[in-house]
Amino acid sequence: MSESQTISAVEMRGITKRFPGVVANRDVDLTVTPGHIHALLGENGAGKSTLMNVLAGLYQAEEGFILLNGNRVRFNSPRDAIDHGIGMVHQHFMLVESLTVAENVILGQRPARFVIDHERVEEQVRELSKRYHLNVDPKAFIWQLSVGEQQRVEILKLLYRGADMLILDEPTAVLTPQESQELANILRQMTAEGKAIIFITHKLDEVMRFSDWVTVLRGGEVVATPKTSETTKSELARLMVGREVLFRLEKEPCQKGPDVLVVEGVRALNDKGLPALKGMSFSIRSGEILGVAGVAGNGQREIAEVITGLRPVTGGSIYVNDVEITNCTPRQAIETGVSHIPGDRLGVGLVPNLPVSDNLAMKAYRRPPLASGPLLNYEALRNFARNLVKGFNITTPSIQTDTRLLSGGNQQKVVLAREIDASSGMLVAVHPSRGLDVGATEAVRKTLLEQRDNGAAILLISEELDELMQLSDHIAVFYEGEIMGIVDDEEADTEELGLMMAGEKRISQTPSIEDDGRPR
Numbered sequence: 001m002s003e004s005q006t007i008s009a010v011e012m013r014g015i016t017k018r019f020p021g022v023v024a025n026r027d028v029d030l031t032v033t034p035g036h037i038h039a040l041l042g043e044n045g046a047g048k049s050t051l052m053n054v055l056a057g058l059y060q061a062e063e064g065f066i067l068l069n070g071n072r073v074r075f076n077s078p079r080d081a082i083d084h085g086i087g088m089v090h091q092h093f094m095l096v097e098s099l100t101v102a103e104n105v106i107l108g109q110r111p112a113r114f115v116i117d118h119e120r121v122e123e124q125v126r127e128l129s130k131r132y133h134l135n136v137d138p139k140a141f142i143w144q145l146s147v148g149e150q151q152r153v154e155i156l157k158l159l160y161r162g163a164d165m166l167i168l169d170e171p172t173a174v175l176t177p178q179e180s181q182e183l184a185n186i187l188r189q190m191t192a193e194g195k196a197i198i199f200i201t202h203k204l205d206e207v208m209r210f211s212d213w214v215t216v217l218r219g220g221e222v223v224a225t226p227k228t229s230e231t232t233k234s235e236l237a238r239l240m241v242g243r244e245v246l247f248r249l250e251k252e253p254c255q256k257g258p259d260v261l262v263v264e265g266v267r268a269l270n271d272k273g274l275p276a277l278k279g280m281s282f283s284i285r286s287g288e289i290l291g292v293a294g295v296a297g298n299g300q301r302e303i304a305e306v307i308t309g310l311r312p313v314t315g316g317s318i319y320v321n322d323v324e325i326t327n328c329t330p331r332q333a334i335e336t337g338v339s340h341i342p343g344d345r346l347g348v349g350l351v352p353n354l355p356v357s358d359n360l361a362m363k364a365y366r367r368p369p370l371a372s373g374p375l376l377n378y379e380a381l382r383n384f385a386r387n388l389v390k391g392f393n394i395t396t397p398s399i400q401t402d403t404r405l406l407s408g409g410n411q412q413k414v415v416l417a418r419e420i421d422a423s424s425g426m427l428v429a430v431h432p433s434r435g436l437d438v439g440a441t442e443a444v445r446k447t448l449l450e451q452r453d454n455g456a457a458i459l460l461i462s463e464e465l466d467e468l469m470q471l472s473d474h475i476a477v478f479y480e481g482e483i484m485g486i487v488d489d490e491e492a493d494t495e496e497l498g499l500m501m502a503g504e505k506r507i508s509q510t511p512s513i514e515d516d517g518r519p520r
Contacts, residue, residue: 009033009194010055014064017050024050028412032119032165037187037197039207039228042217043240043439045346048200051217052167056088057197058082088167093150095259099126102138105160128159132186145297146305148179155186166194172206176463177498184210204233204438205466216240227436228428241439249445254473257286259319260426260457261307266316268302276302278481279316281362284457286425289448290474292461294501299481300461302311303342303428308340320426328471331364334363337424340416343431343461349415352404357385359403359414361420374495393443409440416447427451430461445471467493471514479503 025047032038051429053059055066057075065072069515070086075081095104102122125138132150132480142150151171158166162494165186172180187197187210201207207214208228215225216239216497224239261284270276275298284290292300305311307318309330318326320336328336342348350359362379364370369380374451385399394404394413403414412432415462429448433441449472452458469492477500478483485506487497500506 005437009067010066011067014068015051015061015066016053017054017059017061018049023218025054027063028220028222030215030222030225032196032198032256034164034194034196035191036212037191037199037210039211039214040198040200040217041202041204041207041214041236041240046217046240047220048217049169050199050220052088052169052198055081055086056167057086058088058294060446070361079228080160081160082163084100085162085164086167087160087161087165089151089154089169089171091169093154095150095153097141098137099142101140101156104142104153105138105157106267109329113394114152125156125160126372128156129198132159132189133182134186147297148182150187164194167196168197168199170198170201172201172203177494178502180206185244204236207236208233214265214376218242221390223284230479237438247443249449249470251449252471255287255453255455259283260286260321261459262317262319263303263307264317264319266303266306266318267314268306268311269314272304273285276481277306280483281316282476282480282483282486284459284492286455286457287452288474289452289458289460289472291468291475292459292478293468293475293497294478295463296463298478300430300478300503302481303478304340304342304459304461307428308338321424334422336426338426338428339419341419341427341429341432343413343434345411348402352402353402356389356394356400356403356406356414357382357402359401360385360388360399360418360421363418388396388417388421392447407440409443412440416444420447420451423451423456425456427456427458428461429458431463432460433462433464433467435490441467465497468492470496477501477506 010032012028015025015028017025017148026053028053028504037412039496040052041487042048050059057078059079060076062446066075070282072085073088075084081087099107102118102125105125106116106121122138129136130133134156135147136149136152136156140212142153142426155166171183178467179378187338191197199210211228212229213225214231216223216236216242218246261432263283264281266277266280267275268277280303282290292302292303306313309325309328309332313327317324320338323336325338341519346352361370362383364384365376365381370377370384391397391418392413394417406414432448433444445467448458448460460471469489474486474488475483475497477497478487479501480503487506
């Protein structure tokens with residue numbers, strides 16, 4: 001294993017990092033000491049990941065410097081940083097699926113000899129795994145591991161290389177509540193041994209539970225670094241966005257109407273040709289939100305795509321407003337009244353280089369008043385866009401501004417405005433607040449509740465249990481393409497949901513669930 005110097009303190013002083021046309025970090029000071037978990041908090045685009053990429057050697061700052069144990073250092077690469085005991089676990093893991101855990105751990109290291117002693121490496125990895133309760137088999141292939149186990153491999157890679165400071169970017173984004181708590185316990189053990197942990201997150205509850213200190217960034221600058229025990233969630237949210245934020249939205253009692261969406265025994269394959277949906281059945285009524293919980297990769301993406309015509313069904317039927325749309329085209333789904341807020345707003349939901357007006361009109365341009373025969377009525381299109389911008393409080397310099405130049409929250413509002421305008425009562429919302437700061441998240445959630453109260457049927461797919469429990473009338477838990485159970489919102493319990501997310505079927509159904517497992 002690599003030997004790195006023991007870190008007593010890391011200080012970033014006056015760090016400024018620029019990109020063309022953007023100052024990502026401006027004169028940032030940050031001090032992290034061993035034995036503590038330090039949270040880095042801020043809005044989308046506040047400069048958190050950029051700052052940590054400077055510390056991890058991926059970026060070099062134009063101004064400022066880094067002090068390690070009181071001495072100035074310069075990291076020209078991640079290897080330089082890890083040689084000084086600093087390593088980063090990125091949000092998107094950097095593992096080779098066809099290699100074993102042990103092979104991934106030593107991948108990229110300078111070889112000490114021509115022949116690698118695999119048994120010795122496996123034993124060292126096994127010892128580290130046992131010491132920190134990471135529970136990973138060094139002989140297992142990466143493709144055989146769950147997402148949580150893969151994250152542990154990334155942590156093992158850094159520990160094997162002798163890291164004394166670990167930077168974790170959104171570490172709980174893909175974990176169940178139980179896995180998140182296990183990770184917190186692991187990090188606590190590391191800090192008890194004198195290691196330093198920095199974690200980037202947008203989850204205020206985790207900041208309050210896990211961290212000792214928290215630095216809040218806004219617009220690339222530090223606005224505060226309070227001790228976690230001496231601040232509150234509301235104060236941190238105010239520091240992040242510059243105003244008070246509502247965490248608990250008032251939800252009116254559900255006024256259910258007739259069935260809008262009916263899914264019966266649906267089966268579908270994933271991109272690898274393997275079963276992704278295994279005979280799913282559920283329904284959603286008018287004025288009702290059905291939330292879908294589950295760790296990423298358990299069929300959530302596929303169920304959204306088969307409903308919206310983006311993926312073929314291999315078995316079963318789908319009905320919207322009593323019209324069968326099984327294996328329909330996306331345009332046919334749109335014409336039936338299905339609207340889709342995709343999880344990837346830039347890659348699927350928007351054309352970033354087109355203006356706001358064009359993105360808003362992408363589903364309305366075929367019908368009057370925007371269409372006049374085969375021609376577009378540009379004056380009507382501009383009025384249409386202005387009305388949606390005003391109605392959904394989209395902050396944009398102009399309706400002619402390229403959509404890519406808007407903030408993440410305003411890009412999401414463009415998608416919401418277009419899809420809600422085009423909807424005829426059926427809305428499929430996939431991770432609608434992913435990557436948004438607390439202010440933008442509040443606005444998106446309010447909009448979904450307003451649509452529910454106006455009679456829309458909403459399928460809400462989210463990895464945020466707090467969001468699901470706030471908005472949903474029922475929560476269905478997906479695991480490996482099956483529904484483990486459907487829970488009424490009033491009975492939803494984080495621990496039970498977490499167990500179902502890990503594959504444990506619900507033993508007792510609530511009285512509001514019919515024999516076919518569909519919520520009523």
